[in-house]
Amino acid sequence: GYAADALGCQKVYGKELMLIIFATIMTLTTSTGSLFPDRALIYLGVWRIILGIGVGGDYPMSASSTCGF
Helix, strand or coil: CHHHHHHCHHHHHHHHHHHHHHHHHHHHCCCCCCCCHHHHHHHHHHHHHHHHHHHHHHHHHHHHHHHCC
């Protein structure tokens, strides 16, 4: 929200959509954990947190862009 107010909605909306796509791809590429099962959970957790940040930014941005502001 703060970044969208400071930099502009359309610039931030595109960047956070790229963040969601990238984090989703990185989440899908998590190894099966056959070599290091603990590291696989950390890897998955980090990318899921980043994905959550992107989705959390997407909800208010998509609502405001649909509204026409």
